[in-house]
Amino acid sequence: MGKIGLIIKREYTTRVKKKSFLLMTILGPILLVGFLVGAIWLGQQEEKDLEILVLDDTYVLSNTLLQSEKYHLTSSQDEGIENIDAGKTFLKESEQYDIFLYLPANIVSGNTSVGKLFYKDAPSSNVQRHLENIVDGSIERLRLKELKISNEDYARLKNKVQLHTIDVVSNEEKNVGMRAGVGFIFGLMIYLFIFMYGIQVMKGVIEEKSNRIVEVIVSSVKPFELMMGKIIGIMFVGLTQFIIWVMLSLALTTTLSLTIFPDLMNPENVAQTAQIEQVAVGVTVEPVNTDITETGKEFQDLIFNQIPWGLMIGLFIFYFIGGYLLYGSLLAAIGAAVDSETDTQQFMLPVTAPLIFAYIVAAMAIENPNSAAVEWCSQIPFTSPIVMLVRVSMGAEGLGWAIVLSMSLLIATFIGTTWVAGRVYRTGILMYGKKASYKEMFKWLRHK
Amino acid sequence: MTKETPIFEAKNIVKEYSGHRALDNVSIKVPKQSIFGLLGPNGAGKTSLIRIINQITAPDSGEILIDGKPLQREHVSQIGYLPEERGLYKKMKIGEQAVYLAQLKGMPKKQAKQELMLWFKKFEIDTWWNKTVDELSKGMAQKIQFITTVVHRPQLLILDEPFSGFDPINTNLVKSEILKLRDEGATILLSTHNMGSVEEICDNIALINNSKKILGGKVSEVKEQFSEEKYIIEFKGTGVAFANAVWGGWEMLNNKQLDEHHAIATIKLTGGTQLNDFLKGIINAVEIQSVNKVIPSMNEIFIRAVENESTTEEEVVNENTNQDG
Numbered sequence: 001m002g003k004i005g006l007i008i009k010r011e012y013t014t015r016v017k018k019k020s021f022l023l024m025t026i027l028g029p030i031l032l033v034g035f036l037v038g039a040i041w042l043g044q045q046e047e048k049d050l051e052i053l054v055l056d057d058t059y060v061l062s063n064t065l066l067q068s069e070k071y072h073l074t075s076s077q078d079e080g081i082e083n084i085d086a087g088k089t090f091l092k093e094s095e096q097y098d099i100f101l102y103l104p105a106n107i108v109s110g111n112t113s114v115g116k117l118f119y120k121d122a123p124s125s126n127v128q129r130h131l132e133n134i135v136d137g138s139i140e141r142l143r144l145k146e147l148k149i150s151n152e153d154y155a156r157l158k159n160k161v162q163l164h165t166i167d168v169v170s171n172e173e174k175n176v177g178m179r180a181g182v183g184f185i186f187g188l189m190i191y192l193f194i195f196m197y198g199i200q201v202m203k204g205v206i207e208e209k210s211n212r213i214v215e216v217i218v219s220s221v222k223p224f225e226l227m228m229g230k231i232i233g234i235m236f237v238g239l240t241q242f243i244i245w246v247m248l249s250l251a252l253t254t255t256l257s258l259t260i261f262p263d264l265m266n267p268e269n270v271a272q273t274a275q276i277e278q279v280a281v282g283v284t285v286e287p288v289n290t291d292i293t294e295t296g297k298e299f300q301d302l303i304f305n306q307i308p309w310g311l312m313i314g315l316f317i318f319y320f321i322g323g324y325l326l327y328g329s330l331l332a333a334i335g336a337a338v339d340s341e342t343d344t345q346q347f348m349l350p351v352t353a354p355l356i357f358a359y360i361v362a363a364m365a366i367e368n369p370n371s372a373a374v375e376w377c378s379q380i381p382f383t384s385p386i387v388m389l390v391r392v393s394m395g396a397e398g399l400g401w402a403i404v405l406s407m408s409l410l411i412a413t414f415i416g417t418t419w420v421a422g423r424v425y426r427t428g429i430l431m432y433g434k435k436a437s438y439k440e441m442f443k444w445l446r447h448k
Numbered sequence: 449m450t451k452e453t454p455i456f457e458a459k460n461i462v463k464e465y466s467g468h469r470a471l472d473n474v475s476i477k478v479p480k481q482s483i484f485g486l487l488g489p490n491g492a493g494k495t496s497l498i499r500i501i502n503q504i505t506a507p508d509s510g511e512i513l514i515d516g517k518p519l520q521r522e523h524v525s526q527i528g529y530l531p532e533e534r535g536l537y538k539k540m541k542i543g544e545q546a547v548y549l550a551q552l553k554g555m556p557k558k559q560a561k562q563e564l565m566l567w568f569k570k571f572e573i574d575t576w577w578n579k580t581v582d583e584l585s586k587g588m589a590q591k592i593q594f595i596t597t598v599v600h601r602p603q604l605l606i607l608d609e610p611f612s613g614f615d616p617i618n619t620n621l622v623k624s625e626i627l628k629l630r631d632e633g634a635t636i637l638l639s640t641h642n643m644g645s646v647e648e649i650c651d652n653i654a655l656i657n658n659s660k661k662i663l664g665g666k667v668s669e670v671k672e673q674f675s676e677e678k679y680i681i682e683f684k685g686t687g688v689a690f691a692n693a694v695w696g697g698w699e700m701l702n703n704k705q706l707d708e709h710h711a712i713a714t715i716k717l718t719g720g721t722q723l724n725d726f727l728k729g730i731i732n733a734v735e736i737q738s739v740n741k742v743i744p745s746m747n748e749i750f751i752r753a754v755e756n757e758s759t760t761e762e763e764v765v766n767e768n769t770n771q772d773g
Binding site for chain 2: 007212217432443
């Protein structure tokens with residue numbers, strides 16, 4: 001094993017053996033899957049049944065299917081309550097009722113429909129929305145009758161237009177937005193990894209410089225070998241963590257979806273819950289909920305058929321390594337030029353700014369994947385690692401040359417930045433006490 | 449024969465850092481199996497020279513020869529370097545990092561472990577193998593740094609201020625190890641401010657000041673060169689009798705009457721007066737008990753040489769500023 005191999009091995013093993021690495025690597029996917037599952041689970045959790053007292057001056061709700069599994073509506077007349085103040089007092093003293101809903105006389109006839117919902121324990125926005133839906137549906141129906149519009153006519157009126165996007169080359173129907181989203185997630189991961197591990201390179205360099213071991217080491221190996229060994233070693237740490245994350249996440253979601261929540265991941269279930277609510281309204285409007293079922297199917301189609309996974313993962317690894325080498329070498333140079341982490345601020349900005357800019361462009365690309373900005377940024381090496389994947393996720397057809405050009409530019413640039421970084425690093429690591437300026441760093445480039 | 453070919457030679461080394469000349473035509477020769485003292489005030493250029501020998505930086509011009517061959521990358525494994533600014537990885541186990549550093553010098557892992565264990569035992573630190581540097585005192589860390597410098601049995605050892613930070617006991621331990629390594633065949637280049645240790649262990653020295661070598665050679669020769677015709681004479685009799693015995697050709701630097709009949713005089717002979725002639729003159733006046741030549745200490749030589757330099761330097765600077773003004 002060459003000396004650079006020894007350095008890579010040390011950088012790799014000391015980091016992988018760290019407790020914080022183990023913790024991050026194992027907890028990362030658990031937290032991620034946990035949040036995801038938790039969010040879905042919480043969203044589907046039935047809240048406790050609600051007893052609702054309704055003071056309904058104009059009998060808006062009288063014809064509605066009042067009861068549902070969760071919401072028990074009781075007319076205030078049954079409790080002998082005739083006005084709003086009595087209702088409020090009653091609710092305060094009652095142990096049975098959770099909510100007092102007041103629908104004033106003008107709620108149907110007025111231009112704006114305002115009702116009041118009194119509570120003891122604040123209801124969730126779901127409850128509020130559900131009750132609004134019920135009242136809204138009832139008012140709608142009353143108004144339809146008043147205007148003599150049939151339900152069928154109303155349904156046609158409310159029908160929403162849908163545009164299906166079809167690629168003219170492959171003649172396939174594709175969901176451009178969602179595919180861009182998947183690309184964005186890849187880009188986001190590259191962004192996070194470049195940041196996380198690039199900073200680790202910088203910290204590692206500062207550590208070696210500040211604890212003064214660096215002079216001993218550069219008497220055995222060339223400074224360039226030390227720098228590259230560190231960058232490559234940390235890159236393997238990143239790849240290791242990424243692979244473990246992907247595998248753990250996959251394993252966790254599979255196990256969870258097969259055992260504890262067999263129905264949870266099934267998109268049709270999600271759709272059903274939505275449908276129940278709509279039934280309560282009693283109006284057969286072309287409902288929004290079919291969108292959800294549709295979305296579920298589309299999502300499956302997207303995941304299994306549309307995303308070119310092989311290409312995406314290949315490109316992900318390439319752009320991760322390329323982007324990391326580019327930024328990692330620059331951050332290594334910064335680490336070498338300063339004495340402590342507090343001095344890094346002024347040099348960090350020019351390095352982090354393009355990275356953050358790339359992230360913004362990638363987010364923009366979801367909306368507008370073919371804009372000039374996206375095309376340019378997928379070529380410029382400082383932004384391409386993050387932006388290009390969003391473009392590719394929309395379909396790689398016709399992008400061949402663009403990908404090749406972008407990759408070549410990235411390779412050429414990271415060779416360039418590595419060379420520059422090596423020169424700055426070589427001089428910087430042995431400079432103590434002097435705060436380096438850009439001018440000085442430029443001079444270091446020309447040292448023999 | 450081998451004693452005559454220097455193991456290490458620097459020829460006319462010049463090094464500039466953005467306009468500042470750190471080394472100006474410096475040449476040194478280090479004979480095999482000797483201890484060479486590289487002396488000079490802070491900022492004189494010692495570290496620059498040492499870094500060039502370690503191939504951390506390259507000279508602008510000049511040549512470095514090891515065993516008569518130009519310095520190359522492969523020589524790294526034959527050099528052991530203890531920098532003045534030295535450190536260790538704080539969070540890494542001591543044994544592990546010692547093995548790592550030895551491996552970087554080209555030692556196979558297994559051999560490195562074995563040899564290191566021997567050294568750890570010798571320095572009575574074998575129980576620290578699995579500790580981290582965080583848990584050690586500065587002196588303890590120094591021991592480990594010394595071990596990692598010598599474990600690969602380098603032909604040439606470069607020690608920059610090796611004694612700083614050691615207590616007297618450990619200083620002696622390191623000193624005796626340095627001498628032992630020399631006896632076993634190593635050559636040592638030592639940079640230090642500690643003139644006492646120079647006198648004690650160095651065979652040759654070079655004094656660098658303001659980027660230039662201003663003095664060099666065997667320690668005994670340098671001392672001879674700096675010694676003046678000063679003598680300490682102990683005698684029976686009085687200072688007055690001593691002073692009046694010889695007229696001219698000498699001056700009294702110090703005269704101390706120990707008791708009524710005993711005195712010590714420090715004198716300097718001037719105008720080419722021979723010691724024997726002087727003694728002939730006073731031998732009739734007082735009874736001479738001992739005569740000793742005053743030999744300057746390295747400390748004195750260092751200060752005198754550097755001060756001489758800086759006065760001439762200052763004059764030059766003054767002239768320059770006058771011209772500028």
